[in-house]
Amino acid sequence: MSSEGFDATYAIVVLVVDILIRVVAVIYVPQNRKPQTATAWLLAIFLIPYAGIILFLLIGSSKLPKRRREKQREINAYILETTEGMDRVTHDATFPSWLQPIVELNRTLGSMPLVGGNTAKFYTEYEESLAAMTEAIGTAERYVHVEFYLVSWDATTAPFFDAMEAAVRRGVTVRVxxxxxxxxxxxxxxxxIKKLTAIGAQWRLMLPVQPLKGKYQRPDLRNHRKLVVIDGEEAFTGSQNLVDSSYNKRANIRRGLHWKDLMVRFEGPIVAGINALFVTDWYSETNELLLRETPTRARPKLPHALDAQVVPSGPGFDLENNLRLFDSLLYSAQRKVIITSPYFVPDDSMLYAITNAAYRGLDVQLFASEIADQAVVYHAQRSYYEALLRAGVRIWLFRSPTLLHAKHFTIDDDVAVVGSSNMDMRSFSLDFEISIMLHGRDAVNRLREIEESYRQNSTEVTLDEWLTRPLRSKVLDNTARLTAAVQ
Incomplete structure (x- = not known):
């Protein structure tokens, strides 16, 4: 065959393969995906067919391997037994009529009940929350459960590690x-890793990507939860990682960048629900199902205690539990919605829920950061500001060099959500998250005070100002938005 004939044959084969990729993509990609996600993937495959299809095969599915999903279903039976405290829920005049259906939604999706008789203490200072968790570990008698998206032994976290080591020496089981x-x-x-081994902690990696060891799933499916449980008596959860507030990165240190987080210390029946998530994740990584342990101390019934419900979410669940909760609360709000999210990239349903709340005349506010550590997410987030501002949403940007990393929002004067979940499509579909829905005016009032402290350190964005931002920023924002739905 002449070189001309070979070239012609090669060109025909390439063309046929190219067409087949596009046809198969149109048939397969939209299956069980949101239209915006499917459209983004199809756009990538049509523009760069070979690279696009490889990327799709690598990260196009948000499902975990079958065995891991089976484990989630198995553990739900365990979670359903975590019902202590349901009789303490305060169904009084302060209980909104719209809240019970949302409680049932959460129960159906995540198995956890709403439980009463809890207390919550909020920590807004980074070192203060680390000190509180360290002190709590010092009181442990039976076990310490530690779970964080990011764990680092550094000068800031060293006392925490020392407390874990001392606990092990006392005969306490420490799992990380x-x-x-x-x-x-x-x-x-x-x-x-060497330090965790040296202090005698039992530790495991979550969602390890180690194909040579037979451990592999989509590499950007991550466990983003943050929690500490002491003896089943008290628990901490929120947005903070176990690392210095600079994340020990040279670029952050050079910029003077620090994270500002919110952690909450809980006591009461809700602790069993938080611990159930640790048990779930431990079982997924070790095949060891920890037995449920009852608290050693009787819990008194408190007259003004807090109702709380754990809402787990992530790729181990069939539905986007956190997104459904957030949207339901936004549509139920009657007066005020205040959102704090460092990474705010809503899907269409959430964007409609937030703007509809503003169009209904509610006081809707969003706290985000003036600066960011992730350029693409930062610009994608900014692309939504115009629509929000036109709807009447007030946007506050926390001043640099602090990155407001707290994740919470409040509805009217009655309900709040705190936890690890951002309001972005990654947290809705790709990351394991923990959210705690709170019912209690004392807790909401405390969060209102925290929101006011953010406001005092933020700059408000106006629509006129936003429309006059440089063309370069507009191009970057709108371009980054195209990547938001590629999941």
Whole structure:
């Protein structure tokens, strides 16, 4: 065959393969995906067919391997037994009529009940929350459960590690879970692993990407939860990782960038629900199902205690539990909605829920950061500001060099949500998250005070100002938005 004939045959084969890729993509990609996600993937495949299809095969499915999903279903039976405190829920005049259906929604999706008789203490200062968790570990008698997206042994977290080591020496069982990819990408990973081993903690990597060891799933499916449980008596959860507030990165240190987080210390029946998530994740990584342990101390019934419900979410569940909760609360709000989210990239349903609340005349406010550590997400987030501002949403940007990393929002004067979940499509579909829905005016009032402290350190964005931002910023924002739905 002449070189001309070979070239012609090769061109025909390439053309046929190219057409087949596009046809198969149109048939397969939209199946069980949101239209915006399917459209984004099809756009990538049509523009760059070979690279696009490889990317799709690598990260196009948000499902975990079958066995891991089966484990989630198995553990739901365990979670359903975590019902202590249901009789303490305060169904009085302060209980909104619209809240019970949302409680049932959460129960159906995540198995956890709403439980009463809880207390909550909020920590807004980074070192203060670390000190509180360290002190709590010092009181442990039976077990300490530690789970963080990112774990690092550094000068700031050293007392926490020392407390775990002292607990082990007292005969306390210390179990630690840390996300593989998040931790391995951070400074001090190797010495952190060595330290965990040296102090005698039982530790495991969450969602490890280790194909040579037979451990593999979509590499950007991550466990983003943050929690500490002491003896089943008290628990901490929120937005903070176990690392210095600079994340020990040279670029952050050079910029003077620090994270500002919110952690909450709970006591009461809700602790069993938080611990159930640790048990779930421990079982997924070790095949060891920890027995449920009852608290050793009787819990008194408090007259003004807090109702709380754990809402787990992530790729181990069939539905986007956190997104459904958030949207339901937004549509139920009657007067005020205040959102704090460092990474705010809503899907269409959430964007409609937020703007509809503003169009209904509610006081709707969003706290985000003036600066960011992730350029693409930062610009994608900014692309939504015009629509929000036109609807009447007030946007506050927390001033640099602090990155407001807290994740919470409040509805009217009655209900709040705190936890690890951002309001972005990654947190809705790709990350394991923990959210705690709270019912209680004392807790909401405390969060209102925290929101006011943010306001005092933020700059409000106006529509006129936003429309006059540089053309370069508009191009970057709108271009980054195209990547938001590629999941």
């Amino acid at each position: 879970l840390l996300d593989h990819i998040a931790s391995v990408r951070s400074p001090h990973y190797r010495r952190t």
